Amino acid sequence: MDAPRGTYDLKVSNLVAAPAKGVPALEIQTRGALEGERATTVTTVTGGGIDLSAQGSAPLGDGPIDMDVAIRELPLKIADGFLPNSGLGGALMGTAKIGGSAKAPAGTYDLTVKDLTSARAKGVPALNVYARGDFDPKRVVTDALVTGGGGIEASARGSAPIGQGDLDMTVGLKAFPLALANAFAPTLGLGGQAMGNARLTGPVSAPIGTYDLTVKDLTAAQAKGVPPLQIAARGDLTGERVSTDAAITGAGGISLTAKGSAPIGDGDLDMAVAIRELPLALANGFRPELGLAGVLRGDARVLGPVSAPRGAYDLTIADLVSAQAKGVPALQIATKGALEGNRVTTDTQITGGGGVQASAKGSAPIGDGDLDMAVAIGELPLALANAFQPQLGLAGALRGSANVSGPIAAPRGTYDLAVSGLTAAQAKGVAPLEIVTKGALEGDRVTTDTAITGGGGVSVTAKGSAPLGTGDVDMSVAIREVPLALANAFSPSLGLGGRLRGDVRVAGQVSAPQGTYDLSVENLTSAQAKGVPALQITSRGTLEGQRVTTDTAVTGGGGIRLTAKGAAPIGQGDLDMAVDIAELPLSIANGFSPGLGLGGKLAGGAKVAGPIAAPTGDYDLRVTGLTAAAAKGVPALQITSKGALASGRVTTDTAVTGGGGVRITANGSAPLSATGPLDVAIAIRNVPLSLANGFSPGLGANGTLQGEAKVAGTASAPAGTYALRVTGLSTQATRGAGVPAASIDAKGRLDGQRVFTNTVVTAASGLRVTANGSAPLGAGDLDLQVGGRAPLGFLNDTLSVSGDRIDGTATFDVKVGGPTSAPRINGSGALQNASYSNRAAGLQLRGLSASVVANGTNINVASLRATTRNGGTISGSGRVAVDPAAGFPGEINFQANNAEVVGTDIVTAITDANLKLEGPLARRPVINGTIRTRSVEIQIPDRIPAQYTPLPGVRHRNAPAAVTRQLAALNTGGGKGGSKDDAFLATLDIDVQAENRIFIRGMGMTAEAGGQIKITGTSAAPVPVGAFQLRQGRSSITVIGKRLNFTRGQVGFAGDLDPTLDFLAETPAKGITAQVLISGNASSPKIEFTSNPAVPQDEVLSRLLFDKSSGELSPSQAITLAQAVAQYSGVGGGGAGPLDSLRKGLGVDNLDLGGGSGGGLFGLGIGKYISDNIYLGVTQGTSPRPPA
Structure with missing residues (x-):
């Protein structure tokens, strides 16, 4: 496919x-x-x-x-x-x-x-990382660079295996700011730079390499004040071991090194540290309060396995001082020793420090193990402690030795120490003490055999043992003699005398010890009880766990016989104590406070039982023949008091009786706490108020107190009723003020936080004051209605001393409310058709009336009016604040219009005035304003007053009280300026303005002056300062028909109301210039006849009167001259002459009758002010020429 x-x-x-x-x-x-x-x-x-x-x-x-x-x-x-x-x-x-x-x-x-x-x-600034390289299945090659981060510059070049293999890496650190670490731990506050390089080669599992690092200017916040450090470290890595050669230097002399090697993991150490110089002041950077100084030097070497190292050290500290031991001379410390596994040995010597000699030799484990240490104190001056606590003021020396051995958990040892010549600032005056103590430490138990002697007769021993923690105590203390006067050194005011003797034995568990004591104090006296005969005290008893029993008797002290028998707990538990006072003379208290003057005796007994928190008991005490200096003249009192303590309450049946029918009884009960109900009935019969005179000797109280009171409720909110009656009440102050003896009938009740009263005060002459309402027992509002009628005539006995008299009746009806700290008064007061006169000043006020209205926080003087003797008026009005804390601040204005304020034989003054009374009326107000005179008449006696000397040894027998007070006032100056203790005292700042119409007449003198004066001082002692100047053209003096015009004149005031005169008249006479000088006070002026050139006084008068010398006078002229000399030298009576009486009868300001001028035989002059500044005068003479 x-x-x-x-x-x-x-x-x-x-x-x-x-x-x-x-x-x-x-x-x-x-x-x-x-x-x-x-x-x-x-x-x-x-x-x-x-x-x-x-x-x-x-x-x-x-x-x-x-x-x-x-x-x-x-x-x-x-x-x-x-x-x-x-x-x-x-x-x-x-x-x-x-x-x-x-x-x-x-x-x-x-x-x-x-x-x-x-x-x-x-907080670390951003980094930039650059990396390049290649890789294959077994190895990575890199060339990396790191920059940024606030100054970082680092590189890494080389290769590393993927898996097992050899490293080949070089790391370069050109710059690394140590402050970067502060981003992770801000408290470090590091500063400085790190730089260097490292190289690693060899297998990953056992690399080898070298390093060379430098730290420049290292600082840290925790070592503030430590100079920057410089660190250099180099070394190598070989398998599992690191070697180093490091040096640390810095300002201030820092120099130390560390050389050697250490394993990575288990293995052997091999490290040597050399301290060339390490200033101890470096520690102040971490703890400034230490204030250390001195230098550490030495060497240390550590070898062997990490788990059980060995080593040796040899260190010295030179000139060690510390701020906490300011004043202690520098110490020298030398210590050497070894480290052997888990054990350290030492041989340490301490010298210096003002005589310190101490050593410590032995060994101690690191962790568990056995101690083996011997300490020898050749001498340790106790004054060293004064550097830490200067107030101690210690003196003396500690010597001795101590040995400790055995396991740390249960050490054994012995000690033998002696303190000689011990004194302390707090025991100034105490003879030096000698202390010898020896004993042993056996596991967790210490035995001691200690003796203290010296100190002016001290002899005390303590023998026995005590546990370091829990366990049994077994200690016997024998006090052969301790003079109590030792305590006087700590508190000189005690003034103790006597001696303490006895024995104390303590045994059993520390938490529940048992023991016995048998102590006696002989001939105890005290400065605070000066005059009290010495006391004898015997006390014996036992300590059984948490309970102490006692059988104590006190005798001596002028007849003291009392005992205390029973037991009391230490902490919680039941009391069982009986105190029997056979006799305790109260005169003992006179030793503490001689002014008490107590007499009498206390006898009786008391029993207390049951828990401390809720004791029960009873007492039956009797005081017979109680007298006191404070109640001198009061017959001796008898006090009987019996009662019981139970269920947190104390009951009492107390009676105080004495001569004159005095009887006070208190029956009932009260709680021991503040929450229980009160139930006390008090009856007072025939208590003389003269008792208070002993507490306030100047009070002079008379009268008798009767009454009843019942108190219920609680202590925080009492309730009850009272009815008090005082008859014949008077004090020295009220009698001195003429206030008749008063009667007080007060009834009321207590209702929680308030007291309600219905009080009537009556006295002779129709004085009656009533007070109805309530007041708080603490903070709260007042609610009182106060009214009354006070005939002022009762003050006349006192006022007569200074020649004052007042008649009339004051009435008032006010309501007092508001808080006690800021009361409010509402109501009114009135004074109708009163009169006032002052005989000394000739001041007469008729039709005196006043109306005062209070409206809460202010009292307004709505009207104040009076008529003076000449028909002038004085009126006033103002306001007073009801502020007791501020001294009742207020402002009252007074006006006078055509008022005759002075009308004596010497001075008659008619003025207008505008005055203000302001400020704190109860403290020191100010009276300021202006007085403008309409006319002032200063009448000089026509003859110098004759000087009289009282007959020696003549006394006024059986003088009336008013006469006695008047004479006392005159003799002390009380009639002039007042007493320093006047109840009312005001500062004066008054201007008196009189442009003219100040007439000075008498002794042939007619003068007119004007000007301004200032009245300062106080209402009790006014100080008029200034002068009135002569008004030219209307001032002359006639000497036996011869008229002279004044060329200089001044009426001055210098601190009182009797002005000083300074007048000068001149005229040519028979080859001289004759001068008449009038000086001195207006009440007793001085007349001098002088001339230029100077001739005798009779010659001046001869030439002045007859224009011829005294040797040329005819017999009749000589008689006339003798009469003139008599008139001006103080022979004969004084007073105003017939011419001045004629002037007053005609109603003119000036009447002059004398020899005509310019050769005329007779001259008549009449003048009167028809307005303030217009004077009309007419002169008629017998000369053919018109008058000048």
Whole structure:
């Protein structure tokens, strides 16, 4: 039969397969011919970015192949269809030619992979791979190049067998950035470059080869701060063994080498490491807080099988210091030893460090095995610990030795240690302690024989044994003496004195030990109980598992006798304890707080039994003769209290009695928790309010309290009723203010979170205040109606000290609501037809009335009006915010119109004013504004006031209280400027404007001034500053009929309301210029007569009055001169003269009567302001010429 022949033309569309899930559908077109035993083909595969073709012929059996394959593009992402999550990117392209026979194909290839990436190497730049070569049935030859990847350049040339055979491959690494590894492990933070080459030859199963690698500038994020390292390594591979000759160097002196060989798998090691220099500061790059310094040097050699190596080491560390041991001198460490299989031997010496001398010799297993180690401590200064914990302040030295041997799981050993001269900063002042301890370790048990001495008399021993884990304890502690003053070193304020002695024995299981104790404290004293006699305490008992029994007695302390006997659990369990107080002087408390001044004694007993969570018991206590410094003068009280504890409740029957019929009782029960019901009744009879004076000495309370109260509900929501009565209530403050003694009658109830009240306060003179409503016990809203009537006259006893008086009645009716933190007040208050006067200032206010309206958050002063003595008016209005936290901020405006605000013998002032009071009224408000004077009269006494000296030794006996208060105020300056404790204090900022009409008269002087002053300071201590200047042309002084015009004049203020005067008048007189100087305060001015050239004062007056010297005077003129000297030197009385009284009677501003000018015998001058700035004056004389 002839060989078949034919053609084919096939197409496969949308080809998909389950094993290639995710690969896009493919299109395959193939055509060709069948010619006998050969087939020809032209095939293309497309789809999903794939474009490849195959063209040629192949035998149907054995025979030659002739095929060309062209890969125009093959996206590598199609690999995800076979290997999910491989995340490859890039494309494969190239050609291949296949020849040879079907049984032994051969050919060539030329392939390129462009932009190769992988999701597993995210962050690595794309690679480009180029590979060409040929192949036959037994061998592949390649010449490959890899570039990209952020700087990679690598090559591989040679051949490899297909199956068994010999390798012949050379790999070259021109550049490999180590940072590429960060894409796989970002925390590495590697930097540097790797380069080198390697060659492999010989059989695949046992290749041989060489390598020569270099790493430049190696850095890592975990070794931040370590200088870049340089690594050079070369060696060879021979069968199953690798040899190496490596060196590591770097900045800072790093230099180490490693030479030798190691097996691949089992075999023998032969490696020598030489550390020329390795700065320990390198470790700081990994752990900056270590702060290490020093240098490691030495050698190590490892030989023998990997499973049981042998070796030796000889290492030194020079000048080791650490930041964590700051202040510790450098240590020197030398260690040498050997590795023998699974065992290491060592001989280590540590010196330096401020005197450290220690060694360790012996051996230890790697894993299980026996220890054999001896540690000798020649000296270990305890001050080394201060470098780690400076506050320890340790001193002293540890010396001794320890030996450990036997299996690690159950070692045996001995120790013999001594601590000498032990002191600590926390025990400053404690004498050094000496500790000696020796013992043994036997498996899981430690024995000890320890003694502690020194420390100012300490003597304690501990002997016995204890397990390292579970097991039995067997320990005896003997306290021969422990001075309690040792505790003062830790807490100096304790000031303890006394000694502790006794014995303690513990045995049995650690989890449930048993034992006994017998302890005594002798002569216990304490700085906090200074003055309390020494106590003696004895306590003995047992420990039985989780239970402690005790039999304790306390005596001494000025009469203390009490005992406590019974048992208590450690943790949960039942109590069974009885306390018997035969006598406990309450004066003991005075040792802790001397101000208590307690007296009396406590006696009685208490018993407690049952579970700690729900105990039961009873108590019966008595206090006799109770007194206290805080209640000085109150008769001694007696207290009896008995009750029981059961079912989570405590019951009580308590009574307090005393002199004067005092009796307070409390009966009922209360829960131990906050959730149970309360049931307590309290009765109060004849309790003097003076008891409160002991707690607040300045209170000065008087009065008596009576009442009853019943409390039910719960502690969180109490309920009940109360009725309280106070009679004769007064305090030092109310008595000082003249408030009469009051009576209070308050009734109400508790209802959960609120207290309801119906309270009436009454007192003499018609004072009555009522309060009805409720208030919250915590947060919540107020709901109170408060009203009352207060006659202001009761204040006059107090006001009289400063010369004030007030009359009238204030009434108010308000409702208080809103939260306690921001209350709201609604209602009104009024003051009608009241009056006020101040004797010192001569101020009189009549028809004083005020109307105040509260509307929630504000109190409005709707009106305030009064009339002054001269018919002028003062009025005001404003607002005050109800904001206690802000100090009740407000603003009140005051106006004065033609008001006489000062009317004394010295000063009379009539003003207009516009003032404002603003700011926090309860703290430090400000008063500012302007006062404009209409007229001010300053009257100087016609004679200098005579100076009087009180008779020595004369006292005012049985002076009335008001007189006593007035004298006290005068002596302390209280009448001038007020007290620093004034309830109201405002800052002043007031301008006083007076262009003219400030008249200064007296002693023959008539002057007019004007100007401005400033009033600062406070309402309690005003400070006027400034001066009024003389108005020229209307100011003169007449001296015994002789008139002189002032050439200079000033009325000044320098901190108080008594002005200072500075006036100068001059005139020619008989060859001199006579001068009259008036100075000092207006209340006590100083008159001086001087001249130029200077002559005696009587001579100045003689020439001024008579135009002749004193030696030329007639007898009558001499008498006149003597009278003038007396008048101006303070001999005789003072006050306004008849001429000033005549001026006031005529209603004029100026009246001048004196010697005529220009030689006239008589002159009369009258003047008056007819408007603010227009003055009309008339002068009539006896001279034939008109007046000047």
